[in-house]
Amino acid sequence: MYRIVRKEALRPTVTLYEIEAPLVAKKAQPGQFIILRVDENGERIPITINSYDPEKGTVTIIVQTVGATTEKLSHLNEGDCLHDFVGPLGKATETEGKKKVCVVGGGVGCAIAYPVLKKFHDCGAEVHAIVGFRTEDLVILEEDFKKSSDKLIVCTDDGSYGRKGLVTDALKELIEAGNQYDEVFAIGPMVMMKFVSKTTEPYGIPTTVSMSPIMIDGTGMCGGCRLSVGGEMKFACVDGPDFDGHKVDWDLAVKRNQMYRDFEMHKHEETCNLFKKEAE
Amino acid sequence: MANMSLTKNPMPSQDPNVRNKNFEEVALGYTEEQALDEAQRCLNCKNKPCMTGCPVMVHIPEFIQEVAKGDFEAAYQIISNTSALPAVCGRVCPQESQCEKYCVRGKKGDPVGIGRLERFVADWHNAHCTTAPEKPASNGHRVAVVGSGPAGLTCAGDLARKGYEVTVFEALHLAGGVLVYGIPEFRLPKSIVQKEVDGLKALGVTIATNTVVGRTISIDELMEEQGFEAVFIGSGAGLPMFMDIPGVNYRGVYSANEFLTRINLMKAYREGSDTPIQHPKKVAVVGGGNVAMDAARCAKRLGAEVYIVYRRGMEELPARKEEVEHAEEEGIIFKTLCNPVEIFADGNDDVNRIRCIKMELGEPDASGRRRPIEVPNSEFDLDVDCVIMSLGTSPNPLIKSTTKGLEINRKGGIVVNEDGLTSREKVYAGGDAVTGAATVILAMGAGKTAANAIDEALSK
Numbered sequence A: 001m002y003r004i005v006r007k008e009a010l011r012p013t014v015t016l017y018e019i020e021a022p023l024v025a026k027k028a029q030p031g032q033f034i035i036l037r038v039d040e041n042g043e044r045i046p047i048t049i050n051s052y053d054p055e056k057g058t059v060t061i062i063v064q065t066v067g068a069t070t071e072k073l074s075h076l077n078e079g080d081c082l083h084d085f086v087g088p089l090g091k092a093t094e095t096e097g098k099k100k101v102c103v104v105g106g107g108v109g110c111a112i113a114y115p116v117l118k119k120f121h122d123c124g125a126e127v128h129a130i131v132g133f134r135t136e137d138l139v140i141l142e143e144d145f146k147k148s149s150d151k152l153i154v155c156t157d158d159g160s161y162g163r164k165g166l167v168t169d170a171l172k173e174l175i176e177a178g179n180q181y182d183e184v185f186a187i188g189p190m191v192m193m194k195f196v197s198k199t200t201e202p203y204g205i206p207t208t209v210s211m212s213p214i215m216i217d218g219t220g221m222c223g224g225c226r227l228s229v230g231g232e233m234k235f236a237c238v239d240g241p242d243f244d245g246h247k248v249d250w251d252l253a254v255k256r257n258q259m260y261r262d263f264e265m266h267k268h269e270e271t272c273n274l275f276k277k278e279a280e
Numbered sequence B: 001m002a003n004m005s006l007t008k009n010p011m012p013s014q015d016p017n018v019r020n021k022n023f024e025e026v027a028l029g030y031t032e033e034q035a036l037d038e039a040q041r042c043l044n045c046k047n048k049p050c051m052t053g054c055p056v057m058v059h060i061p062e063f064i065q066e067v068a069k070g071d072f073e074a075a076y077q078i079i080s081n082t083s084a085l086p087a088v089c090g091r092v093c094p095q096e097s098q099c100e101k102y103c104v105r106g107k108k109g110d111p112v113g114i115g116r117l118e119r120f121v122a123d124w125h126n127a128h129c130t131t132a133p134e135k136p137a138s139n140g141h142r143v144a145v146v147g148s149g150p151a152g153l154t155c156a157g158d159l160a161r162k163g164y165e166v167t168v169f170e171a172l173h174l175a176g177g178v179l180v181y182g183i184p185e186f187r188l189p190k191s192i193v194q195k196e197v198d199g200l201k202a203l204g205v206t207i208a209t210n211t212v213v214g215r216t217i218s219i220d221e222l223m224e225e226q227g228f229e230a231v232f233i234g235s236g237a238g239l240p241m242f243m244d245i246p247g248v249n250y251r252g253v254y255s256a257n258e259f260l261t262r263i264n265l266m267k268a269y270r271e272g273s274d275t276p277i278q279h280p281k282k283v284a285v286v287g288g289g290n291v292a293m294d295a296a297r298c299a300k301r302l303g304a305e306v307y308i309v310y311r312r313g314m315e316e317l318p319a320r321k322e323e324v325e326h327a328e329e330e331g332i333i334f335k336t337l338c339n340p341v342e343i344f345a346d347g348n349d350d351v352n353r354i355r356c357i358k359m360e361l362g363e364p365d366a367s368g369r370r371r372p373i374e375v376p377n378s379e380f381d382l383d384v385d386c387v388i389m390s391l392g393t394s395p396n397p398l399i400k401s402t403t404k405g406l407e408i409n410r411k412g413g414i415v416v417n418e419d420g421l422t423s424r425e426k427v428y429a430g431g432d433a434v435t436g437a438a439t440v441i442l443a444m445g446a447g448k449t450a451a452n453a454i455d456e457a458l459s460k
Helices: A022-027 A068-074 A107-122 A142-148 A167-176 A190-203 A250-257 A261-279 B032-039 B060-069 B072-082 B086-092 B114-128 B150-161 B190-202 B219-224 B256-265 B290-301 B321-329 B397-402 B440-458
Strands: A002-011 A014-020 A033-037 A045-048 A051-053 A058-064 A084-089 A100-106 A126-133 A151-156 A183-187 A207-210 A226-229 A232-235 A242-244 B142-146 B165-169 B206-208 B230-233 B253-255 B282-286 B305-310 B333-336 B338-345 B351-364 B370-374 B380-382 B386-389 B427-429
Touching: A002 A058, A014 A068, A022 A051, A022 A058, A022 A084, A033 A058, A045 A058, A058 A068, A058 A107, A068 A261, A100 A107, A100 A167, A100 A190, A107 A126, A107 A142, A107 A183, A107 A207, A126 A142, A126 A167, A142 A151, A151 A167, A167 A190, A183 A190, A190 A207, A190 A250, A226 A242, A226 A250, B032 B060, B032 B114, B060 B072, B060 B114, B072 B086, B072 B114, B086 B114, B086 B190, B086 B440, B142 B150, B142 B219, B150 B165, B150 B190, B150 B230, B150 B440, B190 B206, B219 B230, B230 B440, B253 B256, B256 B290, B256 B386, B282 B290, B290 B305, B290 B321, B290 B386, B305 B338, B351 B386, B427 B440
Parallel strands: A100 A126, A100 A183, A126 A151, A183 A207, B142 B165, B142 B230, B165 B206, B230 B427, B253 B386, B282 B305, B282 B386, B305 B333
Antiparallel strands: A002 A014, A014 A058, A033 A045, A033 A084, A051 A058, A207 A242, A226 A232, B338 B351, B351 B370, B351 B380
16 A cells, blocks of 8 residues: 655645655656556546655655645545555656756646756756746745755745746746756746747757646556647657657647646535535 | 257347446346257357367367256356456457357357357356355466456466466556456446456465556566566557547547546546546547447447447448447447548637548458548548547557567567567567457467466476
């Protein structure tokens, strides 16, 4: 079973879970993801790995409560078990051989940006980090980012913390200021990754994005996670999740990802109501 | 005295207009009387032509004679000597192109209902015999099986019966492979698959779910670190194929694998499942195989009007005859001799139309089937909000990319010799991972062959 050994509320709706999964912990690399199911009727959801401890046999994920599954997850406590936890899936991010990189994280995507950033740092690259959140209440991992980067810019959409504005504005400034990046690595909401890619394109800076499309099995069987990259069909679970941000067909990816939005909103509401009833 | 009726005892089934709204099993199975009557149609031929059509060589006339005598348990023992999954095969084998194809009775009238009798016997056994099989004494050898579909389950079962300690590694959260994610409940109830899996567990087989060989652990680690002396790869089919036509990534275009997995494995059709699925109004399923029929009939059960779009004719449909008949009875509309050329969508990228072109059949191609040729200027549109591509799959890349020295053929299948041995010592493979998409029974045959070869190699 996949026991939760540590649960920590980082923010009101952002929670860290450290989960016992020795085989996954042994193999995990930055950029890879896992798929979990909370209970027997549960949906399989992909979540990128935040950190892993092969000796302890645990894998840490950071999850924002946004839908039915993450809502159910948030009601589990330390000592409880997840029904299923499989991974590590996808290819690891390539971090070797870079002199200077900029890592851009958005929202809970920062949880995933962090291990990639740390690996770049450990591989000897000069690392700049730009992390963006909607509001102060959602800011996470600031200390971790600070430790592993040579420059850190925190932005919030509403200006409640750090500088007000979008990560793309900060990125553009850094590039305009003469920083020569070998690569920009972006992870966060699709729309953010799209605009990071658009920002770097005129400068010809190689840009890698970590895609998280809808998927079921995560092993190359269902084809739900397909993307159009450079006009070719790619499967995020086996060909990715990292792709060249300048080649991704963003409009298609964004729309495909919203396919079940109504169902998800309805299901989340239903789940919340169930928990409320239980509490009463 | 043999029963000389020219027709098979019909299979009792749910009424088509009732069953196309539920997911309960379509065929209800023979009663004892029907089984006895059908068994008496068998002439017990000396040369047993039917057996030559069976990939796992079930002793068909022998088991049918036991049915005719009314000793159903004896019949079961005969089948289970050579077949690991009788209740499954009796339901999903393409008997008309295997055992029943060679039945002498089929020369004039219907062949003996071998599949229906096999199913009856297996169901009778499951209903009446609750004693679990005994775990054989261990011979101390350990074998790893990758994938818990028909190939893997058969290989694991055969080895376990010989005393091997077998662990089956399954990537998904549930064992059964295509039997649970692909074939729908109404054709193969999942409780039957579960029973077969439980039977293997009783034989001492360990099933490790949520373990992706090639990611969670590699073949080399299984052999070098985990102490498995041989490995059987039955990882099944892989990436679904899509047509290279405009619009193939619009919302509402599914692979049959995805559509079926949402329904069968994730139970998205049930209230209370957290997994979403579109409830389309009009669906075009592209393809003509068993998987296409399954997808079409599932879509029908979700309330849609369903077209099968297939580029050859009704005669050429590769699906089992019974599946085609069932689909027709349930109101699936066959648009044969036509092929999609483009998919259209509205401003939200939701599919709203598919454009097809009419086809005609030309000279036979390399596969021996007549080649479909486009009829110029014959395009027409179907209003649909969902398109399901059921065009087969290409083998999964995970194992080949993480296993050194594993030879792969041009199509991505694992290369094996007649014993199922790959280019790696003590590594065997079989089923769709070798052949590309094929049938349950062929995969079982491959699992069986490999189990024999593994036994020979390890008992030296």
